[in-house]
Amino acid sequence: xxxxxxxxxxxxxxxxxxxxxxxxxxxxxxxxxxxxxxxxxxxxxxxxxxxxxxxxxxxxxxxxxxxxxxxxxxxxxxxxxxxxxxxxxxxxxxxxxxxxxxxxxxxxxxxxxxxxxxxxxxxxxxxxxxxxxxxxxxxxxxxxxxxxxxxxxxxxxxxxxxxxxxxxxxxxxxxxxxxxxxxxxxxxxxxxxxxxxxxxxxxxxxxxxxxxxxxxxxxxxxxxxxxxxxxxxxxxxxxxxxxxx
Amino acid sequence: xxxxxxxxxxxxxxxxxxxxxxxxxxxxxxxxxxxxxxxxxxxxxxxxxxxxxxxxxxxxxxxxxxxxxxxxxxxxxxxxxxxxxxxxxxxxxxxxxxxxxxxxxxxxxxxxxxxxxxxxxxxxxxxxxxxxxxxxxxxxxxxxxxxxxxxxxxxxxxxxxxxxxxxxxxxxxxxxxxxxxxxxxxxxxxxxxxxxxxxxxxxxxxxxxxxxxxxxxxxxxxxxxxxxxxxxxxxxxxxxxxxxxxxxxxxxxxxxxxxxxxxxxxxxxxxxxxxxxxxxxxxxxxxxxxxxxxxxxxxxxxxxxxxxxxxxxxxxxxxxxxxxxxxxxxxxxxxxxxxxxxxxxxxxxxxxxxxxxxxxxxxxxxxxxxxxxxxxxxxxxxxxxxxxxxxxxxxxxxxxxxxxxxxxxxxxxxxxxxxxxxxxxxxxxxxxxxxxxxxxxxxxxxxxxxxxxxxxxxxxxxxxxxxxxxxxxxxxxxxxxxxxxxxxxxxxxxxxxxxxxxxxxxxxxxxxxxxxxxxxxxxxxxxxxxxxxxxxxxxxxxxxxxxxxxxxxxxxxxxxxxxxxxxxxxxxxxxxxxxxxxxxxxxxxxx
Numbered sequence: 001x002x003x004x005x006x007x008x009x010x011x012x013x014x015x016x017x018x019x020x021x022x023x024x025x026x027x028x029x030x031x032x033x034x035x036x037x038x039x040x041x042x043x044x045x046x047x048x049x050x051x052x053x054x055x056x057x058x059x060x061x062x063x064x065x066x067x068x069x070x071x072x073x074x075x076x077x078x079x080x081x082x083x084x085x086x087x088x089x090x091x092x093x094x095x096x097x098x099x100x101x102x103x104x105x106x107x108x109x110x111x112x113x114x115x116x117x118x119x120x121x122x123x124x125x126x127x128x129x130x131x132x133x134x135x136x137x138x139x140x141x142x143x144x145x146x147x148x149x150x151x152x153x154x155x156x157x158x159x160x161x162x163x164x165x166x167x168x169x170x171x172x173x174x175x176x177x178x179x180x181x182x183x184x185x186x187x188x189x190x191x192x193x194x195x196x197x198x199x200x201x202x203x204x205x206x207x208x209x210x211x212x213x214x215x216x217x218x219x220x221x222x223x224x225x226x227x228x229x230x231x232x233x234x235x236x237x238x239x240x241x242x243x244x245x
Numbered sequence: 246x247x248x249x250x251x252x253x254x255x256x257x258x259x260x261x262x263x264x265x266x267x268x269x270x271x272x273x274x275x276x277x278x279x280x281x282x283x284x285x286x287x288x289x290x291x292x293x294x295x296x297x298x299x300x301x302x303x304x305x306x307x308x309x310x311x312x313x314x315x316x317x318x319x320x321x322x323x324x325x326x327x328x329x330x331x332x333x334x335x336x337x338x339x340x341x342x343x344x345x346x347x348x349x350x351x352x353x354x355x356x357x358x359x360x361x362x363x364x365x366x367x368x369x370x371x372x373x374x375x376x377x378x379x380x381x382x383x384x385x386x387x388x389x390x391x392x393x394x395x396x397x398x399x400x401x402x403x404x405x406x407x408x409x410x411x412x413x414x415x416x417x418x419x420x421x422x423x424x425x426x427x428x429x430x431x432x433x434x435x436x437x438x439x440x441x442x443x444x445x446x447x448x449x450x451x452x453x454x455x456x457x458x459x460x461x462x463x464x465x466x467x468x469x470x471x472x473x474x475x476x477x478x479x480x481x482x483x484x485x486x487x488x489x490x491x492x493x494x495x496x497x498x499x500x501x502x503x504x505x506x507x508x509x510x511x512x513x514x515x516x517x518x519x520x521x522x523x524x525x526x527x528x529x530x531x532x533x534x535x536x537x538x539x540x541x542x543x544x545x546x547x548x549x550x551x552x553x554x555x556x557x558x559x560x561x562x563x564x565x566x567x568x569x570x571x572x573x574x575x576x577x578x579x580x581x582x583x584x585x586x587x588x589x590x591x592x593x594x595x596x597x598x599x600x601x602x603x604x605x606x607x608x609x610x611x612x613x614x615x616x617x618x619x620x621x622x623x624x625x626x627x628x629x630x631x632x633x634x635x636x637x638x639x640x641x642x643x644x645x646x647x648x649x650x651x652x653x654x655x656x657x658x659x660x661x662x663x664x665x666x667x668x669x670x671x672x673x674x675x676x677x678x679x680x681x682x683x684x685x686x687x688x689x690x691x692x693x694x695x696x697x698x699x700x701x702x703x704x705x706x707x708x709x710x711x712x713x714x715x716x717x718x719x720x721x722x723x724x725x726x727x728x729x730x731x732x733x734x735x736x737x738x739x740x741x742x743x744x745x746x747x748x749x750x751x752x753x754x755x756x757x758x759x760x761x762x763x764x765x766x767x768x769x770x771x772x773x774x775x776x777x778x779x780x781x782x783x784x785x786x787x788x789x790x791x792x793x794x795x796x797x798x799x800x801x802x803x804x805x806x807x808x809x810x811x812x813x814x815x816x817x818x819x820x821x822x823x824x825x826x827x828x829x830x831x832x833x834x835x836x
Contacts, residue, residue: 107308107313111702120323215676222610241300245296
């Protein structure tokens with residue numbers, strides 16, 4: 001039996017049978033029904049993962065968009081394994097993440113006093129992720145202009161590589177006090193999220209990231225696969241949330 | 246304006262494992278119970294179902310089921326000379342924030358802690374002399390024994406649908422189980438999970454090295470199951486989305502499956518969600534507690550809920566925080582060694598090696614939370630001589646997979662570039678071919694590790710945040726170095742194509758990377774009111790109608806995951822309350 005012929009409906013049926021007693025005896029308090037979790041923090045599964053992401057940016061301005069497009073195309077270049085970063089939609093993922101609840105500081109403790117602290121104490125900037133991104137792009141572009149007389153997106157491949165190596169190893173210094181490593185860590189993490197998060201978030205278009213590694217995505221059941229595919233490649237055309245919605 | 250509500254027999258703060266067990270048990274004994282839960286109700290059918298539950302970004306990266314640090318968090322530092330700063334987002338540990346608590350998103354690893362922990366000081370002093378335990382290591386006996394807790398472990402294992410293999414059944418060593426476990430009266434309710442390749446390879450290598458591997462006992466139902474209270478479990482589907490997710494198949498032993506519905510079926514239990522407890526109230530004579538105040542977070546309204554018995558059953562850290570906020574005892578001061586509240590906060594240590602086997606297919610996306618094999622030769626086995634290594638405690642060592650999803654898990658050999666074509670090629674090549682061997686080690690209590698109130702930072706209710714002062718000490722560094730040696734010895738014996746060896750841990754504790762949601766201590770149990778906040782029934786020595794149930798009671802932290810003894814102690818405390826306390830309210834351990 002494969003995940004193809006044991007579909008979502010069958011699985012849900014199985015799960016409900018398993019949980020029938022639990023489901024019927026729960027007395028759900030009225031207030032819990034009235035209060036869904038904030039809609040903003042929930043993913044919107046409006047677009048199918050197969051459809052192209054809508055064009056245009058929600059958050060990035062034109063300079064920032066040029067930076068992000070150049071960045072993701074440099075970090076994820078086109079080759080026989082995948083298309084380039086913008087083909088995969090990583091720029092769109094980053095834009096939507098920054099425009100959304102996470103970018104605006106959801107779940108981030110934002111009360112002062114503000115101190116830089118020690119690396120072991122974690123993130124301490126008085127900036128939301130969107131503000132950090134904006135300030136970091138501006139500072140990186142300022143450094144590039146000073147060094148190369150061009151913004152990052154105007155640099156050639158060798159120069160872009162040199163900038164990212166310097167940024168990731170702490171050798172590039174921002175003017176104005178923004179900690180370079182904090183910006184780099186955010187940048188790197190969001191590029192990887194845009195490559196490997198579910199396509200409903202705008203990146204990983206056509207599941208390019210998942211296909212690269214052979215990750216099957218939203219497979220309901222592997223119970224029978226543990227033995228049948230032990231030490232064997234799992235033949236999978238990955239499925240995303242939108243495919244099962 | 247605080248609205249005073251009608252008296253109840255019992256008010257329980259927090260509706261996770263311990264709140265669920267105590268609600269169910271005490272209501273069944275006829276007590277009227279109100280449970281206050283700050284989070285919202287989430288259910289398998291509505292919230293943990295396909296396809297939306299299969300979302301690594303939402304649940305793993307963005308912490309959808311976890312506490313919201315914008316509203317309440319801690320401040321952190323490594324030692325008392327530093328200034329603590331707020332943990333502005335989650336990282337190192339992930340307390341839950343919905344009905345079911347952290348029991349919704351755990352992996353289900355369930356152990357029986359033994360007298361190696363409960364009698365830690367006596368055992369080490371007896372074997373190694375009084376000077377072996379360092380002067381700043383504030384370990385102490387717990388006041389309870391394995392034999393007392395044994396039947397309660399069994400109750401929890403049968404409630405939570407634990408899959409595993411007994412290693413010591415009534416003194417008879419069982420092939421395939423953990424030969425070093427303390428003896429048990431019954432086997433686990435369910436057989437072990439189907440092993441995956443990585444755990445099989447580790448099992449074979451560990452045996453070849455003379456160790457005793459066995460499948461990790463875990464609350465992932467290997468078969469469909471009905472627990473003794475009638476809660477129904479589906480069979481685990483090895484979906485690979487266990488840790489940090491709610492289980493779609495109701496196959497994970499989680500409180501919202503195993504116990505809370507049973508509790509709520511009893512009309513004696515009323516659950517109020519969105520109810521944030523801000524204070525425990527004390528009687529004017531400072532001998533009893535009288536109830537709690539809480540805020541309805543849907544509208545900010547404040548209530549007082551009077552109760553004859555108050556049970557704190559929130560996450561470890563929140564139990565201690567609430568006690569500190571309520572002035573229930575003297576806060577611990579590391580300089581003077583006075584005060585007990587906040588003392589003996591502990592964590593866990595660990596390290597891991599990554600092994601690459603060219604051409605193999607580990608399928609890291611097919612696993613249950615407990616899909617791994619373990620050796621206990623350097624932890625539970627008291628014959629393992631710590632003397633030459635100079636540390637107290639030990640480590641368990643294991644290999645397998647648990648929730649290895651692609652944003653977070655993409656192993657590549659050391660020296661691989663972090664982006665570009667070479668990164669991509671290496672990521673594609675090694676994703677299927679990597680596996681880890683991991684150690685998890687004890688953290689012994691230290692005088693300089695503690696919890697108190699922060700002098701500066703406040704939560705959304707205007708109350709001081711709790712301040713965590715913690716670092717790994719020399720004892721943990723030595724234990725970690727020893728564990729790394731064993732991990733690497735086993736790893737090398739497996740002849741991997743490439744190996745990134747385990748390293749002894751030496752860096753300070755860092756709040757950023759996820760390490761373990763196994764925080765312990767701060768309101769500890771012990772043998773007398775001079776060394777502990779709680780007696781062995783988790784009853785406050787100072788306020789006899791206050792019980793504080795959870796890993797806050799552990800005077801130090803074991804190498805094992807903590808939920809086994811947390812669940813067992815909840816049943817143990819429930820029995821003490823219903824069989825003894827309600828008949829004659831007062832201290833169950835007269836000082």
